[in-house]
Amino acid sequence: MEGEDKSTSEQARCEVPLSQLTVLVGIAAKIGPNSGITPELRCNMVIAVRTPHAPLAREYQGPESVADVRRDITAWLTGIPIPDTTADDIRLMASELASNAIRYSASGNKGKTYQVRALYEDSHIRVEVHDLGSAYSVPHQRHDPDGLHGRGLNIVDALATSWGVHQNSVHCTIVWFEVNVTSA
Numbered sequence: 001m002e003g004e005d006k007s008t009s010e011q012a013r014c015e016v017p018l019s020q021l022t023v024l025v026g027i028a029a030k031i032g033p034n035s036g037i038t039p040e041l042r043c044n045m046v047i048a049v050r051t052p053h054a055p056l057a058r059e060y061q062g063p064e065s066v067a068d069v070r071r072d073i074t075a076w077l078t079g080i081p082i083p084d085t086t087a088d089d090i091r092l093m094a095s096e097l098a099s100n101a102i103r104y105s106a107s108g109n110k111g112k113t114y115q116v117r118a119l120y121e122d123s124h125i126r127v128e129v130h131d132l133g134s135a136y137s138v139p140h141q142r143h144d145p146d147g148l149h150g151r152g153l154n155i156v157d158a159l160a161t162s163w164g165v166h167q168n169s170v171h172c173t174i175v176w177f178e179v180n181v182t183s184a
Contacts, residue, residue, distance in 0.1 A: 056118040096152035106132035
């Protein structure tokens with residue numbers, strides 16, 4: 001109909017989830033239906049402005065939480081354009097660090113927690129596991145090929161672009177890894 005605002009029907013042609021778009025209020029007002037810019041061009045302008053992937057920060061408790069970490073990392077990785085094998089590696093390394101937090105730190109004690117954080121920016125993914133530390137040792141690689149345990153950091157060392165350990169003065173240990181990523 002003549003005089004009808006067509007912006008709603010024009011927006012429907014832009015089949016991009018709103019969660020992936022950044023709304024720039026000042027620009028959006030200038031590219032409205034009366035701006036002289038075609039609906040297709042407006043759609044392309046909006047699509048070109050994507051939000052960064054939201055960081056992950058969750059707290060976990062107990063041995064069963066390692067499965068929750070895998071599930072949450074899997075969900076968080078959805079939408080990041082990386083090969084499936086890279087996603088598998090990230091999930092494995094996050095699981096190993098979560099297992100270590102439970103097995104080797106005070107976070108494994110009843111009622112204690114640890115936190116997993118993940119960040120994607122500038123073509124790399126960083127995952128950190130914050131735990132309550134240990135009074136006995138600092139996380140380190142083990143070199144016992146016949147041992148039943150102790151391969152987690154060796155796996156991280158083999159798969160990550162870089163990794164490390166940071167301890168702060170409040171009895172918190174942060175073990176982190178980074179992976180440079182390329183599009184799938």
